[in-house]
Amino acid sequence: MNWIFVGASTIAAQYMLSAVRSQAGHKVSWVVSGSMDRGAAWARDHGVPSVTTDLAEALADSDATIAYISTTNEKHFGQAMACIAAGKHVLCEKPLAITLGEACRMVAAARDAGVVFGTNHHLRCSGAHRAIKEVIAKGQIGKVLSLRIHHAVYLPENLQGWRINDAAAGGGVVPDITVHNADVARFLLNEDPQSVVAQVTSSGMGEGVEDSAMSVWMMPSGTMVMSHESFTHEFAGNGLEVHGESGSIFANNVMTQEPIGTVELVTGSGRQQIPFPQHSLYERGVSDFVTAVEGQGRAAADGVDGVKSLAVALAVREAAQSGKRITVNYGEVS
Template identity: 40%
Template sequence: MPALKWGLIGASDIAATRVIAAIRASGGDVVGVVSGSPERAGDFAASHGLARFTTDLDELLGWDIDAVYISSANVWHYDQAMGALGAGKHVLCEKPLALEAAQAEEMVKLAEETGLILAANHHLPGSPLHAKTRELVAAGTIGTVLSAKIAHAVLLPERLRGWRLGQGTPGSGVILDITCHDASVLNPLLGTPVAVTALAVRQAEWNTGGQEDAAMTVIRYENNSQAPVLAQTHDSFTVGYAGTSLEVHGTDGTIQVIDAMTQDTQGQLVLTTGSGVRSVDVDCSEDLYVIGLRAFTAAVDGTGVPTATGRDGLMALKVALAAQESATSGRTVHIN
């Protein structure tokens, strides 16, 4: 197929550091960018070799482009995605897809009705480590799955300590930033999330925005007639000296994935069963965003599916919103 022509909605850090290069590596062409600030839009276009820039979303949607990548503030995702889909553009949207599940449902429905691709830019489900974990679980290698645990406690870089921690900023906080990534990994692995219990706190002295920067959750999963599965997550912006990991425990074994939850995943998968402990070879050499952009391109071509579909993004959002509500209310929240 011809190279996908892309427009960027948002002159963001993630677009600059990850996604532009991934689009180009996957064979795509980035035409231009829209940003609320003309100076930022112009500087961003110049820095990344983009031919066009604008402050008008409708102008961008009128360009000769096939798809948009949305990485603006979370509060704008819904309106911008609906506008892009309405203009006949495929959409790759940063997580969370929206700030309300009903909005994300509308996005998914419109994409399905128009035959366009809507995907969430959850980079982790496409990781070869997580793909191999799903493969081992599906093959029954560890028997019936009983529980899972994710450690996703990291130190938020100083350059990103802005809107993510603003108490009055819609879509801020560690849960919508990190816990939804956990859900994007756990959901396809464990089944249907049905209930969430969570606690969230503010820990860092440098966190002057007031929003919670650390959270723990317990999520109940159900999968057909099997026994329920419990998953635990620890998500944080405040931990500087720990690796990330995923553990999956079954009746016949345990899978441990070391360095499992970062953008640069050079991790290790260890399988423990009655036969002993062994490392499972996994090629982690490819950039996760390139994997995701290649899958998105294949989906547009009709030869594949995104690593995280719009519906996958919706379910990850539902888990995160339930965790937020639980942390605020002190109650277990059930997911519809």
């Protein structure tokens, strides 16, 4: 299968290009960029044969059947809708869109067109996260009481730009990282947050957008989730903790793009290291997506998953702005 990369992005270069090429018979045949100079340099550096600034030109290629979108957030909706209308399967970066309504329309359009639509939530493809999910599912920590996610990092200078200074492009730590934490919580606990309380701040890096956030989410089961995300914590590390009635899971350095970290189970019997496969998160995500395109499975995170992670993030931002508990609105998805 031939892929169209919509966006000559850093993530496309560092992770997605090799992930696609690791699939037998798959190649990237087009890159679409807002700048011909940038796109041409990206294509040359990465061995992609065709480059354009006109998405319609790439979509007219009948040999290209999958589009991967990694542009700035405000462009996702229009580009995804164009790809769907052209009959392409779409794997889109998170957040799917700026608004919940747009995200729901993207999912509905893909369903009506009969194409596979996925959200590139890489963390649920991690061997560590899948191992944690299995420990919970086996009942090894009993009923889950709380989940704490610590995803406070230092945003590298080469990734700052619009993420820290352009609200219209979807900048801010909430659409960038809170959506990840929402997807992790949904993936591990198999339920959707009902309501949230939150606070956000701009502590120096953010220019017109928040650069740090803390929030607490209530789950239908009564489980509480605490989520902390930031662009400004250079030495904080990252990880998550799951606490149950009969045990706890401590996972360190697992909220990353790399297959690293440690997972430890603590119960009355003592401490136990939980092994996990250290495969590429992006290769696994692309593999699952390709399997779905072939009609033999589902994407690791589908469009509904993307809508729901966006809905939680939007609720967090609204809760912080209003100072009130906000009930999460998931729109017209189930």
